Amino acid sequence: MSVWAILVAAGRGERLGLDQPKAFAKLGADPLLAEPLRRLDESPWVDAIVVVAPAGWEEPAILLAEELGCGKVSACVAGGDSRADSVRAGLTEVPADAVAVLVHDAARPLVGDDVIERVLAPLAEGWDGVVPGLQVADTLKRVGGDGAVAETVARDGLWAVQTPQAFPADVLRRSLASGGDATDCAGSVEAAGGRVKVVPGDPRLLKVTTADDLAKIAAWL
Numbered sequence: 001m002s003v004w005a006i007l008v009a010a011g012r013g014e015r016l017g018l019d020q021p022k023a024f025a026k027l028g029a030d031p032l033l034a035e036p037l038r039r040l041d042e043s044p045w046v047d048a049i050v051v052v053a054p055a056g057w058e059e060p061a062i063l064l065a066e067e068l069g070c071g072k073v074s075a076c077v078a079g080g081d082s083r084a085d086s087v088r089a090g091l092t093e094v095p096a097d098a099v100a101v102l103v104h105d106a107a108r109p110l111v112g113d114d115v116i117e118r119v120l121a122p123l124a125e126g127w128d129g130v131v132p133g134l135q136v137a138d139t140l141k142r143v144g145g146d147g148a149v150a151e152t153v154a155r156d157g158l159w160a161v162q163t164p165q166a167f168p169a170d171v172l173r174r175s176l177a178s179g180g181d182a183t184d185c186a187g188s189v190e191a192a193g194g195r196v197k198v199v200p201g202d203p204r205l206l207k208v209t210t211a212d213d214l215a216k217i218a219a220w221l
């Protein structure tokens, strides 16, 4: 089957406090985008890659892919205002005969073949989406603006969901076409009535939000 990866890297990353987008923040010696790009390109599970860059940063993203020798990169497009819009932009470059689409956040640089295999394999059983997740270990509380606890949320059955997320290409296309701005693609598929499975994720798939996250991930490289 042909698997297309959409690497979404168009977020601003304002909490990093840099004057460039998060995807171009330094992780070690290279821009953050380099790590997930190289890993997806080297994965035997991935046939082709579409990079979704911040508007105006398509050229640096293409140059980076060339420098890294990432021969699977087929296109680089500008993202949109929301993550869902960025995935929609990436999907326009995925050909009609693609069987599966793997959507991955560039902000989670340490993507590995093991988790890619875990999310792709159940698609053969007819799932509309497969996502990696970690069972929530902490006690969860809903907190008001004034810092007061409004309620303690039962954590049974609660999972924190990561990327890469895998979908049959036609399911993802249909789900995103029906609109909405869910914070992950699985949310759009669920809203459209799809059945989504959770498989074990990886703590190393931490999403870079702050400078501390960058330092932590750099230490894991």
Ligand code: C5P
Pocket (backbone or CB within 6 Å): 008, 009, 010, 011, 012, 022, 023, 052, 079, 080, 081, 082, 083, 084, 086, 087, 104, 105, 106, 107, 108, 183, 207
């Ligand atoms: O903002 P959030 O943390 O949910 O971003 C997750 C991923 O989605 C990041 O890799 C970010 O670059 C990407 N994103 C995007 N376009 C947006 C917002 C986020 O490609 N408009």
